[in-house]
Amino acid sequence: MWKDYSVSYIKNNRASSISIMVAALISALCLSFLCSLFFNLWVSETNGIIQDEGNWQGRITGTLSDADITVIRSFSNVKSVEWNEELSDENAAVVDITFHHMRTIFQDMPLITAELGLEESAAEYHLLLLSKYFVHDPQDKEPPLLMAFYLAVFLLVSFSLILIIHNSFAVSMNARIHQFGIFSSIGATPGQIRICLMQEAMVLCAAPILLGTLFGIALSYVIMQAVNQIAVNIPGGFASDWVYHPAVFAITVLSSALTVLFSAWIPAGKLSRLTPLEAIRNTGTLKLKKKKRSRILSFLFGMEGELAGNALKAQKKAQRTSTISLSLSFLSFTLILCYFTLAGLSTKYTYFDRYQDVWDVMVTVKDTGIGDFDQTQDLQSMEGVRDCIVYQKAEAVTLLPDEWQSGELTALGGLGALSETPKTPEGDYEVKAPIIILDDESFLKYCESVHIAPSLDGSILLNRIWDSVNSNFRYKEYIPFVVENKDTIFLKNTVQNETTELPVLAYTQDVPVLREEYANYALVQFIPVSMWEKISGMTGSAEADTYIRVLGNEGLDLAGAEALEDRITKSVSRNYKIESENRIGEKITNDYMISGYLLILGGFCVLLAVIGIANVFSNTLGFLTQRKREFAQYMSVGMTPAGIRKMFFVEALVIAGRPLLITLPLTVAFVQFAAAASHLNPSEFWAEAPIIPILIFCLAIFVFVALAYYIGGKRLLRCNLSEALRNDTIT
Structure with a gap:
């Protein structure tokens, strides 16, 4: 056969x-x-x-010896054991372990720690690496x-x-x-x-x-x-x-x-x-179980539109894959582009545009307090540095009685109406009062900027709170937090349950030029390092790192920012462990990352489109045999080749247009919802909407679907259609 x-x-x-x-x-x-x-x-x-x-899978921390290493190696599933010199210290040693069969690691590690006489908490698992397997x-x-x-x-x-x-x-x-x-x-x-x-x-x-x-x-x-x-x-x-x-x-x-x-x-x-x-x-012809009038196609394209509608209904099951694939590809493509456009607008407004004139270079000095950092003056006088602030952050808490709340805050229902700040048994609010510790020179300049006499003997209190009732997080509006009638603020040490009195030099709603996001419902304070040295230990704990914010000369470009960053890091890294970044490089990095995401996700969308278009080609060319008889019957009753071409045009238009008509309303609804959820003005999105890429993608779908029908129609019209009516063999 x-x-x-x-x-x-x-x-x-x-x-x-x-x-x-x-x-x-x-x-x-x-x-x-x-x-x-x-x-x-x-x-x-x-x-x-x-x-x-x-490259470790399991890690054990504890008092370990060479004999313990031998015990670990005695387990048959253990592949290697190595000392981790970087993490080990005089109090505890750390060993990294790999296994032949990783899937039993959660059974093997407890057995190893038990054999060593350690608690199970001494074992650590490299969960991120293990998840890849x-x-x-x-x-x-x-x-x-x-x-x-x-x-x-x-x-x-x-x-x-x-x-x-x-x-x-x-x-x-x-x-x-x-x-x-x-x-x-x-x-x-x-x-x-x-x-x-x-x-x-x-x-x-x-x-x-x-x-x-x-x-x-x-x-x-x-x-x-x-x-x-x-x-x-x-x-x-x-x-x-x-x-x-x-x-x-x-x-x-x-x-x-x-x-x-x-x-x-x-x-x-x-x-x-x-x-x-x-x-x-x-007979091998397409059959429609239940005929329905295609009123729209019939109205727009006449008899050919009606016949095309019936043919598409007869092929409905076979065309299902192409419709789903094209719809998914177009929906995925448009949603991805719109998502990245919205994300880009959000990042632009809340980060890059917001901090455009705030910083050019940021350096994090690891595990170093601001009092232990001794290069502040060198950095402030360095070539190419227009402004430099060295600062550290610390946590603190203060008590806020009702009578200290501002009139504007009271009119909104008080602090309890805006936030979930807890109250003490005495009825006062326990408000966070984070401290920003500035180098002395920068603090004196800040005093001048808020129009008070320069002094290092107190704090400047940021007297503002977010009015979340009348504004959203995207476009925040602030009101005064407290009544400006106190000369001191009491900071509470929650660990030792003691309070420290700190003089208040001024109340202001202006912040120093720092790349910082301040808490919405907190009394933020700015103090000089000389004052911090007096009260440290009596308030909350300070963060381990110190930050250096640098502004370069006007008109700084990428090369200038990198050169400035290089000079600063070379100077500071000789004595401290640091991490650094520059604003222009960050913007370029962000753009590169978005390009990478778009490349991969866009490729996936194109793959879905290829699947759908391939299915259209498959169906169009494959149905050629069956449709010979169909079109031979049409021509036998007077339809011309031009009418057949018109039918193909209508079918191609419907197959390519249906996914677009399905997905465009969904995309518009998504954009409106996402813009509303992120509190972006929709008009800002539509001004930046990726219209051109979407139109190109739409055009590509129409072109390839039309090409499939062009090839199929050209082959069909070259055949001897009269032969198809009376002969089952294919020539």
């Missing part, structure tokens, strides 16, 4: 065969691309974790789900690809029901028919699967190179080598082959189960 029928059928039905081969090629390409890309992303993320946090803490109710998400995406796309190939085979096989009914009537068994169809599937798809796999590998290489170009421009980012593993190739080819077999088996099974009489009576 293979030699007598299948070989001849493949040779004489090139359109149907090409449709199946193209579907298999695209499916293999997409599967290969996804497998290779996900594998490279997994390797890149895993290497990044190892680079930042170390799908190893999670069984006690964790909310384990990391990123890798599971990747797997779910892969399975979802694989299912979509199965539908593409399945539809291609279904179209081809359904067109041959009548012929197989004849074969069955002369003795062909269902098993022979099924085997014949499966042989055809493998012969047609073997070469496309291999080619598609190779194309997918090449595409993933190109994408990874593009991601690496972005990564190397991000401070702290690193380029990861493109890697590939034979197991990935084996999984890709096996998945593609199983996809083809599964896709062909379903329609082949249905076809083989038909009785000879049912198969012979089938």
Whole structure:
């Protein structure tokens, strides 16, 4: 049967065969691309974790000796044990452990600590690294789900690809029901028919699967190179080598082959189960179970619109995959672009624009108090420095009686109406009073800016509170917090339950030029370092780090900012451990990161679009056989080739336009909701809306759908349609 029928059928039905081969090629390409890309992303993320946090899986901290190391190595599943010299000190030693089989780590580590005579709390797990291998803490109710998400995406796309190939085979096989009914009537068994169809599937798809796999590998290489170009421009980012593993190739080819077999088996099974009489009576034409008038298409395009509407309804099941894929791709693409536009506007207004004239270089001096930092004057006099403030932050609490609240705050219902600030048993509010400790010179300049006599003998109190009743977090409005009638403020030490009296030099609603976000319902205080040295230890605790905020000369560009940052870091890093950043570099880094996200997520959207468009090509070219008879009947009653072209135009317009009509209202609703939720003025978004990329994506969908119908229609009109009415064979 293979030699007598299948070989001849493949040779004489090139359109149907090409449709199946193209579907298999695209499916293999997409599967290969996804497998290779996900594998490279997994390797890149895993290497990044190892680079930042170390290549350990379990860690034990305690009083350990060389004998204990020998005990740990005696466990059969332990692969390596190493001293962690960086974390070890005179009080406790730290060892890093790796295992042969990571999945048993949560059973092995408690046994090891018990054998060493330590508590289970002495064990630590590298949960982030373990999660990349799908190893999670069984006690964790909310384990990391990123890798599971990747797997779910892969399975979802694989299912979509199965539908593409399945539809291609279904179209081809359904067109041959009548012929197989004849074969069955002369003795062909269902098993022979099924085997014949499966042989055809493998012969047609073997070469496309291999080619598609190779194309997918090449595409993933190109994408990874593009991601690496972005990564190397991000401070702290690193380029990861493109890697590939034979197991990935084996999984890709096996998945593609199983996809083809599964896709062909379903329609082949249905076809083989038909009785000879049912198969012979089938003419292979499209049938519409229940006809409904397409009023809109009929009104717009006349008789051709009505016929196109009926044809689309008859193909509804076969077109389902393309409609879903195109809708999902367009929706995903537009939502991603709109999301990043909204995020970019939010970041622009709340960070980059807000701090445009506040800082150029920020340096964090690690584990150093401001009193121990002795390079303040050197930095303030450094070349290229227009202004420099060294500061530290500390926590404190004060008691706020009702009578100290401002009249504006009382009119809104008091502090309790705006926040959940707790009250003491005496009825006073226990308000946070964070302290910003400035270097003495900067504090004296701040005194001048708020128009008071320069002094180092007290604090300047930021007398404002967010009016959350009449404004939102995006456009905050402030009112006075307290009545400005007190010369001192009492700070409470919550640990020692003692209070410290601090003179108040002034009340103001103006803040010093710092890159800081102040608490909404707190009495923030600014004090000089000389005052802090007097009261430290009697209030709350200070943060471990000290911050240096630097403004460079006017008109600073990226090169100037980097040069200034380099001079500062070279000066400070000789004596202190630091971290630094510059504003212009941060902006560029942010833009690069958004570009990277758009590249990867946009690529995924394009992949969905390719799946949908491939399905349109598959259906259009595959339905050619069945539609020969359909259009021959139309032409027999007087329809011209121009009318057929008009029908194709209407069908293409509906197939491409339906996903857009579905998703555009959803996108507009999302934008309105997201803008309202983030309290952005919608007009600000629409002024920056990514209209051009969305229009280009829409145009691409229309072009490719139209191209599919152009190819199918051109082949159809070249055929001898009169022959299709009286002959079941395909020429």
